[in-house]
């Protein structure tokens with residue numbers, strides 16, 4: 001995690017770096033720091049807290065002039081979040097400054113060695129070890145910065161995206177990546193460095209995304225040189241034209257990114273199926289699937305690997321793939337999969353789902369599956385991300401940048417892609433009747449309208465939120481396709497409002513969680529008309545007879561659950577299989593309003609980061 005930003009050019013660097021850090025705060029926000037070079041010396045300002053705290057401190061403590069600057073917003077891995085552990089870190093001589101996203105795993109023996117050679121450490125971080133290692137190599141072997149960085153990186157293992165500056169050669173910044181993302185924006189007489197392109201989109205639309213194992217010397221008024229860290233071979237950098245625009249990464253009148261992103265869902269679901277779903281012609285076309293159709297059709301099973309919300313989308317997909325395409329599916333937490341010596345065959349298809357495309361565990365699961373000979377397909381939101389590059393083929397969700405740490409639109413667009421894949425395979429295999437196939441296509445096409453209608457539950461969700469905002473616990477129940485939605489509803493509530501919440505399959509409740517139910521326990525039940533309605537009604541009765549408080553998500557016009565539930569939220573009717581795209585909407589809104597009413601930082605919940613690039 002962590003966000004890094006750098007600038008070298010002719011403009012004042014400070015405002016660019018600060019604005020960039022604010023855009024990257026989704027990556028971590030427990031401390032922040034900035035380094036500026038004013039032509040003579042390094043000026044440093046670091047603080048525990050957010051970028052706004054850094055700004056306040058900088059305005060009192062330091063000059064903010066200089067056309068070269070680097071900044072960092074941190075999600076602590078080594079050492080508590082405090083001023084000293086914040087980045088940038090400076091070498092013992094005071095000449096070198098570094099910002100780092102990732103973990104240097106062998107920092108301890110390196111640190112010991114450096115201490116023996118007289119180095120003094122002020123922080124508990126692995127990063128301070130790296131900058132001093134670079135300095136030691138530079139001094140010992142009399143090397144320029146780029147070469148010293150390269151030698152040092154060949155001695156460390158772990159993950160990193162770094163930017164290093166040497167005030168003895170102040171016309172360059174050296175950057176490198178392995179396992180953590182790094183984008184370089186190329187302007188006229190200026191360069192930008194950042195964990196993603198959002199900090200520099202208003203300045204340039206040309207960017208190079210460094211590949212794993214690459215480093216670059218970024219020099220003023222000179223073309224950038226990219227080379228392999230391992231063998232020093234030069235690489236021809238691929239300059240990409242950015243698709244992102246400023247509006248996409250701003251709040252657009254909403255109080256929070258999360259709310260904006262919830263409301264974007266009708267549009268982004270449409271963007272995700274546009275050009276791929278042709279309901280009238282009965283066609284679904286995704287080039288990644290078409291090019292590899294045989295692999296999917298010959299699959300002995302599909303293994304889905306993901307984390308968090310993406311894992312929940314995988315669970316929904318398990319039901320859909322098995323129902324539509326009759327292919328056995330297993331859904332795995334990437335973090336477990338990678339460490340348990342899984343049995344993977346060459347006829348397995350592994351689908352990796354990730355919004356950011358940078359989740360370390362998912363990335364490791366992909367590598368493992370590839371080593372074992374499986375075909376690996378990615379469902380990713382971020383174009384150019386590590387996961388979309390590492391997979392054999394894939395389909396991008398077109399959700400646009402998701403800035404709120406709690407995932408919303410990524411979830412529904414992932415389900416949209418996975419549903420389309422399942423339908424395409426069902427068509428090829430003949431496992432769905434023609435009528436059902438066409439019905440699902442038509443229905444998927446009008447899902448954005450239904451999501452829009454489901455968003456009209458906002459006021460109702462707000463009312464219910466005001467009743468339950470002070471709850472300590474909450475149970476979410478669903479069956480079948482809506483069991484993963486219950487898990488997702490519970491995750492949304494706990495991560496942004498810090499209320500303990502559990503998601504459960506409704507029938508499983510009798511095997512334990514029912515003991516929790518009393519008159520103080522709100523139970524959110526997803527009970528649409530399609531699906532296992534009668535069974536859910538029985539579950540509601542079981543809760544009712546133990547005085548539980550029921551908040552039910554029901555299909556418009558429902559009468560039976562209405563009589564039993566304390567609160568109902570009505571959503572438009574859909575088939576069972578597509579219902580997660582609709583039922584999830586009021587649960588997102590409920591969590592959002594509860595978190596706002598509790599005064600929580602909705603977009604940046606404590607202890608979390610958007611992109612989990614450490615295992």
Ligand code: F6R
Nearest residue numbers: 308309310354355356359406407
């Ligand atoms: C929850 C959330 C996380 C992510 C998880 C995986 O709201 O955002 O649980 O879903 O960290 O992230 P990606 O999808 O980027 O791999």
